[in-house]
Structures are given as structure tokens and as C-alpha cells.
Amino acid sequence: MEYYSKEISSLIEELGRLPGIGAKTAQRLAFHILHMPKDDVERLSHTLTQARQNVHYCKECFTLTDQDICPICANAKRDHKQIMVVEDTRDLAAYEKTGKYEGVYHVLHGAISPMQGIGPDDIKLKELMARIAKEDIEELIIATNSSLEGETTAMYISRLVKPTGVKVSRIASGVPVGGDLENIDEVTLLRALEGRTEL
Amino acid sequence: MEYYSKEISSLIEELGRLPGIGAKTAQRLAFHILHMPKDDVERLSHTLTQARQNVHYCKECFTLTDQDICPICANAKRDHKQIMVVEDTRDLAAYEKTGKYEGVYHVLHGAISPMQGIGPDDIKLKELMARIAKEDIEELIIATNSSLEGETTAMYISRLVKPTGVKVSRIASGVPVGGDLENIDEVTLLRALEGRTEL
Numbered sequence: 001m002e003y004y005s006k007e008i009s010s011l012i013e014e015l016g017r018l019p020g021i022g023a024k025t026a027q028r029l030a031f032h033i034l035h036m037p038k039d040d041v042e043r044l045s046h047t048l049t050q051a052r053q054n055v056h057y058c059k060e061c062f063t064l065t066d067q068d069i070c071p072i073c074a075n076a077k078r079d080h081k082q083i084m085v086v087e088d089t090r091d092l093a094a095y096e097k098t099g100k101y102e103g104v105y106h107v108l109h110g111a112i113s114p115m116q117g118i119g120p121d122d123i124k125l126k127e128l129m130a131r132i133a134k135e136d137i138e139e140l141i142i143a144t145n146s147s148l149e150g151e152t153t154a155m156y157i158s159r160l161v162k163p164t165g166v167k168v169s170r171i172a173s174g175v176p177v178g179g180d181l182e183n184i185d186e187v188t189l190l191r192a193l194e195g196r197t198e199l
Numbered sequence: 200m201e202y203y204s205k206e207i208s209s210l211i212e213e214l215g216r217l218p219g220i221g222a223k224t225a226q227r228l229a230f231h232i233l234h235m236p237k238d239d240v241e242r243l244s245h246t247l248t249q250a251r252q253n254v255h256y257c258k259e260c261f262t263l264t265d266q267d268i269c270p271i272c273a274n275a276k277r278d279h280k281q282i283m284v285v286e287d288t289r290d291l292a293a294y295e296k297t298g299k300y301e302g303v304y305h306v307l308h309g310a311i312s313p314m315q316g317i318g319p320d321d322i323k324l325k326e327l328m329a330r331i332a333k334e335d336i337e338e339l340i341i342a343t344n345s346s347l348e349g350e351t352t353a354m355y356i357s358r359l360v361k362p363t364g365v366k367v368s369r370i371a372s373g374v375p376v377g378g379d380l381e382n383i384d385e386v387t388l389l390r391a392l393e394g395r396t397e398l
Contacts, residue, residue, distance in 0.1 A: 003292040007265040011250040014243050019231050020224065031289060032218050033247060034254050044213050045244040048232060052240040064233055066206040090230060093202040143326055148381040171334050189331040 003082055008034070060131070062124045064089045072096075072104055079103045081138040085128065085157060087111050095143065103141070106131065109148035112156055118149075122157060127158070132164055139167040140187045146173050146191075204259065204270045206293055207233070257329075261306045261323045271295075271303055278302045279335040279370055284356060286310050295344065296387060302340070305330065310348035316347075327356070328338075331363055338366040345372050 004012065008030060016026035033041060057063070058070035061083075065071075072078060082103030086092050092105050110123040131137070140161055144150035158168045161181075174192035175184055203211065215225035232240060256262070257269035260282075264270075271277060271291075282304030285291050291304050307322040330336070339360055343349035346364060357367045374383055374392035 003287070005254070005264045005266065006268065006290075007246075007253050008251045010246050014246045018228055018244075020227065025219065027289060028219065029217055030250070031263070031287070034251060036251065038251055041247055044216075045248045047209050047213045048240055048247075049244045050317050051206045051229070052233060053234065055204070064207060064230070065204045067204065070204065088230070089203070089207075090226060096202040117366060154260040189334055192348075 002004060057107075057109075057124075061105045062109065062127060078100075081136060082141065083128075083131070083137055083139070084141040084143050086143050087150065087153075090104050091143065091145075102137075108144070108153070110193075111144055111147075111153040113149040113152070123153070125160075126158070129160065132166055133162060137166050139169060141169050141171065143171045242353050256306075257310075257324075260304045261302060261308065261326060263306075276301075280326075280335060281339040281340065282330070282336055283342050285342050286349065286352075290342065290344075294387055302338075304343070307352070310343055310352040312348040313322070317346075318378070322352070322386070324359075326357070328359065331360060336365050338368060340368050340370065342370045 004091070009077060011030045011033065012023075012026045015021055015029050016023055018026075028125035033044075036044075042104045054066045055064050056066075058067070058073055058121070063070050067074070079102045083099050083106050084092075084095065084103055084108045084147070085108060087108055087110060091105055092107060095101050095105075106124070106128050108123040108125065108128070110118055112120055112123065134139070140157070142154040142157055144153045144171055154170055156168070161168050165173065172195055173188065175181065176189065181189070202363055207366055210229045210232065211222075211225045211302055214228050215222055218223075222226070233242075235243075238334050250265075253265045257264045257266070259272035262269050262271070266273070268365065273346055278301045283291075283294065283302055283304050284305045284307060285294070286307055286309060288305065288306055291306060294304075295298050305323070305327050307324065309317055309325070310350075311317060311322065311323040331339070341353040341356055343352045353369055357369070361365050371394055373379065373394050374387060378389070384397070
């Protein structure tokens with residue numbers, strides 16, 4: 001880094017702090033930015049600061065939004081009695097892209113992971129329980145990832161919520177559509193077998 | 200993108216404009232930034248704007264620097280009679296990292312490429328000729344890349360400079376140190392053969 005002047009080094013260093021941006025990429029990005037029109041760099045900077053300043057959690061479902069209540073929670077046409085629990089806003093977006101889910105969401109912002117020291121209090125679980133107590137919920141669909149952490153979280157929530165009488169379901173694990181059996185790991189194959197449905 | 204609120208979408212869009220940042224990476228970076236402490240985002244933004252504002256070409260060698268004259272050109276201990284011509288600031292840094300080159304540089308900011316419509320006037324070539332006319336130069340070492348464009352540029356500069364009486368040399372092409380012959384392309388192998396030196 002000492003081969004570049006101070007401002008260039010700081011730029012490379014700052015960019016290199018972003019996840020998945022190694023030293024080489026940070027350098028490439030930095031030189032791209034130094035050659036961009038000044039106005040474009042101003043706009044990029046402004047967008048960064050503005051987004052960070054104005055984006056916060058939706059008061060209902062805790063997804064990231066620039067409004068008080070996100071458009072999904074504010075939409076009266078959605079089924080507010082059905083809550084899909086996801087780990088983060090990107091997972092919510094993934095289900096929204098299907099265009100078929102009509103309920104609302106609850107974003108946990110993480111999953112329980114004893115290995116990483118993330119407990120039930122570190123994710124938006126109290127907030128979920130508060131919604132269940134306050135609102136008239138019929139079904140909770142747990143759509144945490146199909147990882148160890150996601151499964152642990154699903155089990156934990158299920159045990160917590162079942163006594164309240166709310167129906168709790170879990171999205172299916174199995175062979176992805178278009179997946180070639182020979183390329184799929186054993187755990188998934190066993191899951192698909194266990195979860196088989198009658199035709 | 201329409202699954203995210205406006206500020207999040209603009210952030211993803213802006214990041215996605217950077218080279219080598221695809222849609223997925225832009226999304227990942229955006230959510231990372233939205234979860235970063237506000238101060239860190241401010242600092243990142245500030246660094247971007249400041250670097251773009253204060254970094255410009257060195258008046259001597261045209262490398263990117265935040266000073267009028269870069270530290271290399273300003274260093275009286277460097278051999279100012281030897282100029283290494285490189286395509287960009289990163290190539291300069293690569294040679295500086297060796298710690299063995301004692302001369303100064305000239306950064307072209309590109310290479311002649313008829314395919315991409317980049318001609319001799321689009322790179323800092325007039326500026327190089329002005330230096331040769333004005334300063335007392337003994338040797339010009341052409342260290343453009345070993346690509347078609349780099350070679351074309353090297354040939355062009357060599358023809359232009361030779362009549363001035365300045366010695367013109369080209370860095371060697373060949374098998375990289377530690378390179379395994381069987382993994383090296385034919386063109387490089389032939390270059391290494393042509394460039395063989397007596398032991």
C-alpha cells in the first residue's frame with residue numbers, strides 16, 4: 001500500500017474492509033473510482049450515506065425499509081394472519097420474487113448459533129412473540145435456511161409458539177426443481193426421501 | 200429490485216455499476232453497508248469523495264497522486280535520467296514493490312488499441328515526448344503489458360523516440376520465475392526461446 005499516496009491507500013483500505021472484497025479487487029475498484037466522473041462519485045457517496053441514514057427496520061416485520069411500516073405490512077390485501085419467518089431481508093425478497101406468497105413476514109436478522117454465540121435474544125424473536133400475542137395469527141411458516149443454524153432456529157421457534165395454539169409449519173427441504181440427483185448431497189437426498197408425499 | 204424500498208434499490212444499483220460487481224454481490228454489499236455503524240458508512244463515503252477530489256495526475260510522470268509532484272518524482276535520490284514507461288499506476292506500484300528500480304516513471308494511462316479506438320493521442324504520449332525534449336534522458340524502459348496493445352504501444356513509442364538518440368529498451372518476455380513449462384502458453388514459450396541469453 002505504501003506505493004500509493006495517502007488518499008489512494010485509504011480508499012483501497014476502506015474498500016478492502018467490505019466483505020468479499022480482497023486486496024486486488026479493492027485496488028481495481030479504487031482505480032475505477034479515481035477515474036469516474038466527479039459527479040458519479042458524489043452520487044455514489046451520497047447514496048451510501050442516505051441509505052444508511054434512512055433505512056431502518058419496519059416497525060411490524062423488521063425488514064429493512066425507508067418507511068415506518070414497509071409496503072408489505074401496509075398492504076391491506078395481504079393476509080395478515082399468515083406470517084412467514086425468515087432470517088434476513090434478502091430471504092424475504094426471494095419469496096416476494098415468486099409473486100405467490102400472499103401473507104406477511106417477520107425478519108429475524110440472524111439465526112440461533114451456539115457456535116457463533118448467537119442466542120435467541122440476539123435475533124428478533126421477542127418481537128415475533130409480541131406480534132403473536134398482540135395480533136390474530138393463524139399460521140406461522142418458518143422459512144429459515146436449511147442449515148444447522150436455520151434448523152435449530154426453526155425447532156426453537158416451533159417449541160416456543162406451539163403452546164399458543166398458532167399453527168406452525170416449516171417450508172419443505174428436498175431436491176431443488178431441475179436438480180440432477182447425482183449432483184445432490186446425501187443429506188438433501190435423505191430429506192427428500194423423508195419428506196416424500198403420496199401421488 | 201422492486202422487492203426492496205427505494206433507498207435500498209438505489210444503493211444496490213449504484214454498487215452494481217462498479218466493475219466486476221454483479222447483481223448478487225451488489226445486494227450482499229448493500230445489506231452489509233446497511234448494517235454497518237453509521238460512522239463507518241460516513242467515513243467510507245467521505246474517503247470516496249475526498250480521494251476523487253484530491254487525487255490527480257503528477258505533473259511530471261502522470262501517476263495518480265494527491266500531491267503536485269508525486270513522491271517518486273520529488274525524490275532527488277532516484278535516477279531521473281531513466282524513465283520506465285507503464286500503462287497505469289498499478290503497474291508502477293508493481294515495479295515499486297520490487298524495491299530494485301531506481302529510476303522514475305511515465306504513466307501512459309492506457310495503451311494504443313485500434314480495436315477499441317484508442318490512438319496515440321488518447322494516452323499520455325505527447326507528454327512523454329515533451330519530457331524527452333525538455334529533460335536530459337538517457338534511457339527509456341518500455342514496460343507496457345505483454346499483450347497485443349502493450350506490444351503495439353511499445354513499438355510505436357520506440358519508433359517515435361529512437362530518432363531523438365535516447366536509448367530505448369523493452370522489459371523481457373519469457374517464462375515467469377517458478378513457472379512450470381508445461382503450463383505455459385506457446386507464445387510465451389516462443390518468446391522465451393527468442394529472448395534466450397548465453398550462460
